[in-house]
Every structure is written in structure tokens, then in C-alpha cells.
Amino acid sequence: MDIKNDDQDDERWQQLSKALFGGNKMADEGLFTYRIMEKIRELDPVAQNLTWHRFLRWAIPILGVGAASLVLAVRAPTSSTSMFMEKAMFGQQLLNEDPLAPIFEDLR
Amino acid sequence: MDERALIQDILTGNTEAFADLIRPHQRRVRLACLVWLGQSEEADDAAQDVFLKAFQSLSRFKQESSFLTWILRIADNHCRDLLRARGRRRTESLDALFAEQGDAMEHLINRRLKVSDPIPYDKKEWELLGRLFTALSEDEREIILLSEVEELSYPAMADRLHCTLDAVKGRLKRARQNLLEKCRLQFPDLP
Numbered sequence: 001m002d003i004k005n006d007d008q009d010d011e012r013w014q015q016l017s018k019a020l021f022g023g024n025k026m027a028d029e030g031l032f033t034y035r036i037m038e039k040i041r042e043l044d045p046v047a048q049n050l051t052w053h054r055f056l057r058w059a060i061p062i063l064g065v066g067a068a069s070l071v072l073a074v075r076a077p078t079s080s081t082s083m084f085m086e087k088a089m090f091g092q093q094l095l096n097e098d099p100l101a102p103i104f105e106d107l108r
Numbered sequence: 109m110d111e112r113a114l115i116q117d118i119l120t121g122n123t124e125a126f127a128d129l130i131r132p133h134q135r136r137v138r139l140a141c142l143v144w145l146g147q148s149e150e151a152d153d154a155a156q157d158v159f160l161k162a163f164q165s166l167s168r169f170k171q172e173s174s175f176l177t178w179i180l181r182i183a184d185n186h187c188r189d190l191l192r193a194r195g196r197r198r199t200e201s202l203d204a205l206f207a208e209q210g211d212a213m214e215h216l217i218n219r220r221l222k223v224s225d226p227i228p229y230d231k232k233e234w235e236l237l238g239r240l241f242t243a244l245s246e247d248e249r250e251i252i253l254l255s256e257v258e259e260l261s262y263p264a265m266a267d268r269l270h271c272t273l274d275a276v277k278g279r280l281k282r283a284r285q286n287l288l289e290k291c292r293l294q295f296p297d298l299p
Contacts, residue, residue, distance in 0.1 A: 013284045016291060019217040021256045024226035025135055033130045036159045040126060
């Protein structure tokens with residue numbers, strides 16, 4: 001008899017529990033989340049300017065790469081000109097020297 | 109994104125991702141605060157503070173348990189502190205509540221029993237639930253909270269309450285029977 005009563009009570013409790021605790025969500029969930037996030041942004045000054053912060057996180061490296069590319073682009077013609085000049089000057093000197101001269105020297 | 113990755117994301121600076129931690133857990137945190145404090149607005153304020161505390165100490169969360177278990181412990185401690193600060197807790201007689209709000213209470217219970225899928229709580233129901241919890245003793249609220257909101261197993265409840273399994277079972281049975289009896293007397297049509 002007791003076991004039967006216990007089973008009945010369990011079943012009834014499950015029903016009552018479902019009614020009292022079984023709500024799957026709250027009607028104002030969005031507002032609740034919004035309020036907490038507002039307070040978090042007040043606590044965290046970085047988060048206050050999050051959009052700007054996120055932009056900077058990407059913009060700084062991109063701007064850095066851009067600036068480096070610009071510097072390289074400006075410097076590249078100068079260095080290739082100087083390399084050309086160097087080649088022209090020293091290349092000429094090399095041409096003046098006969099590469100077979102040491103061999104002929106030995107044969108003599 | 110799983111919870112672990114989400115927490116890592118927040119800790120590395122994506123503060124906005126914390127909203128994704130609030131959404132799935134707010135119902136249970138708010139319910140836990142409501143069971144402890146009874147008054148719906150006070151409970152919601154407490155639940156907000158609980159999430160703020162969790163955010164501020166997120167780096168100390170070891171992830172040995174789930175985020176929900178961890179935040180429910182924060183809620184538990186926070187509400188106990190509030191009750192201590194309040195000094196004397198507000199109490200309400202279950203009979204007086206049923207006498208005053210019997211129809212609304214019956215409507216709340218029946219509306220939820222008629223549908224198979226869970227339905228959201230509206231503001232009035234939330235206030236009514238709070239008043240119902242206030243009518244329970246502190247012992248009853250504590251054990252019902254662990255069982256129905258935190259959904260702990262008997263051994264886990266025994267561990268939390270530092271008592272034996274039999275003691276937990278006895279305590280839970282008494283709390284449930286008290287609530288059931290009162291509801292049955294008030295609402296004879298309950299299943």
C-alpha cells in the first residue's frame with residue numbers, strides 16, 4: 001500500500017514539478033541579457049568601444065603591411081638602379097680582364 | 109562553438125560573446141534566485157549580479173565542472189549572502205497565498221499541465237512562483253532547488269549538503285509531500 005502511495009505521489013510530484021519548474025524559457029530573456037551586457041560594457045572600458053577596438057585589431061596590421069609595401073615599392077627602383085649601375089661598372093672591369101689569361105700564362 | 113571554446117574566446121577579449129553564455133543558462137540561474145529570494149524583481153537583480161560576478165571571475169573558472177554548475181554555485185552563495193544581509197527573510201503562508209491567489213495559481217498549474225511542450229513563464233506567473241517559494245521553509249527550498257533546478261542526483265545532493273543519502277531522500281520526500289498536500293487541498297482537480 002505504501003509503495004503504491006509512494007508511486008502515486010511520485011507521479012503527482014512529476015506533474016507539479018513540470019508545472020512549477022518546467023518553463024523552458026523566460027518571456028523577457030532578450031531584455032535580461034541586454035541589461036547584463038550593458039553592465040559588462042560599463043565594467044570593461046575596452047568593450048565600450050568594441051567596434052572601434054575590433055576595427056583597430058584588423059586595421060593596425062593591415063596598415064602596417066600597407067606602409068611596409070609602400071616603403072619597399074619606393075625603395076625597390078633605387079636599389080635595382082644601383083645594382084644595375086654596380087653591374088655595369090664592375091661587369092665592365094671583369095670584361096676587360098681576359099678570363100683565359102692565367103692559362104696562357106702557365107703555357108708560356 | 110562549444111562552451112569551452114566560447115569561454116576561451118571571452119577570455120581573449122571577445123567580451124560580447126558572454127551573451128552566448130547568458131542565454132542558455134539564465135532560466136535556471138533566475139529560477140534558483142527566485143527559489144531563494146521569493147520576490148521576482150529582487151531575484152532578477154540578484155541573477156544579474158550573479159552573471160556579472162561570473163564574468164569578472166571567469167579567468168578563475170577551472171572548467172572542472174560545467175559552467176552551469178559553477179554559476180549555480182555562485183548564485184547559491186550570492187543569495188545566501190543577500191538573505192543574511194536582509195536579516196529576517198520574508199515569509200508567506202501557503203494557505204494565505206492560495207486564499208488570495210488560488211485562481212491564478214490554479215491557472216498557472218493547469219495551463220502548464222495541458223501542454224506537452226514547455227511554455228515560457230510570463231511576468232505574473234514568475235511573481236506567483238516567487239510567492240509560492242517564499243511560503244516554503246528554508247530547508248524545503250534548499251532541497252527542492254538542488255533537486256528541481258540544479259537537477260542533482262541523490263549522491264550529489266548528499267555531497268553538497270554533507271549528509272547521508274537516506275537523509276537527502278527523507279528531506280526531499282517531506283518537502284515534496286508538503287507542497288503536494290497543500291496544492292492538492294487547494295486544487296482537488298490536480299492529477
